[in-house]
Amino acid sequence: MTKRAESKYKINRRLGVNLWGRAKSPIAKREYGPGQHGQRRKQKPTDYGVQLMAKQKLKGYYGNIGEKQFRKYYEEAVRRKGDTSENLIELLERRLDTVIYRMKMAVTPFAARQFVNHGHVTINGKRLNIPSYIVKDTDVIEVKEKSKQMTALLDAAQSGERDVPEYLEVDHRAMRGRVLRAPKLSDVPYPVQMEPNLVVEFYSR
Numbered sequence: 001m002t003k004r005a006e007s008k009y010k011i012n013r014r015l016g017v018n019l020w021g022r023a024k025s026p027i028a029k030r031e032y033g034p035g036q037h038g039q040r041r042k043q044k045p046t047d048y049g050v051q052l053m054a055k056q057k058l059k060g061y062y063g064n065i066g067e068k069q070f071r072k073y074y075e076e077a078v079r080r081k082g083d084t085s086e087n088l089i090e091l092l093e094r095r096l097d098t099v100i101y102r103m104k105m106a107v108t109p110f111a112a113r114q115f116v117n118h119g120h121v122t123i124n125g126k127r128l129n130i131p132s133y134i135v136k137d138t139d140v141i142e143v144k145e146k147s148k149q150m151t152a153l154l155d156a157a158q159s160g161e162r163d164v165p166e167y168l169e170v171d172h173r174a175m176r177g178r179v180l181r182a183p184k185l186s187d188v189p190y191p192v193q194m195e196p197n198l199v200v201e202f203y204s205r
Contacts, residue, residue: 017057017192048205054198061190062092063109069132074203085196086185093167093183096121097131099141103170103177107156120147135179143175165189 045053059065077087092098097113100121106112113131121128122142135141143153157172164170167187170177185196
């Protein structure tokens with residue numbers, strides 16, 4: 001198990017939020033952080049601390065993206081026209097593993113990344129195993145024929161935990177879908193408040 005996947009069980013408690021809104025979250029049982037010092041009284045965070053927390057929440061939510069890659073998303077968001085924080089959210093939401101998660105083809109972003117990594121997904125009929133691939137509106141995303149009866153996939157599609165957002169179109173019978181339009185921050189069904197504006201402030205210090 002990779003360090004990134006191994007750490008997902010501590011992310012919620014470290015941040016003090018139920019990041020993915022799941023009933024199984026450890027934060028439901030222990031609201032304090034992990035480790036021997038987790039129950040210490042928390043001090044009021046500085047502006048830097050608030051910005052850092054906003055960044056950690058956003059990175060953690062999308063499967064604990066590495067710092068180097070996450071900063072590249074920020075730099076690309078700055079280069080694009082329009083609001084940088086909205087651009088950042090769009091880039092993260094257009095990741096292939098995120099789209100798979102949003103389409104309810106995986107129960108968590110971590111499971112979605114693994115699903116893509118293992119070659120179960122095609123884009124426009126061609127197998128693609130790159131979770132960070134940025135999905136375009138013209139791309140048709142489909143689960144490989146041999147993978148369409150996987151128990152984990154069927155369980156995720158039938159789960160009542162989440163709904164498919166309006167900026168996506170998905171046919172769970174065919175296990176096929178696409179992005180209809182660019183998602184905005186207000187469109188994204190985050191279980192907790194995300195503050196990409198603070199992430200922009202963090203990197204522009």
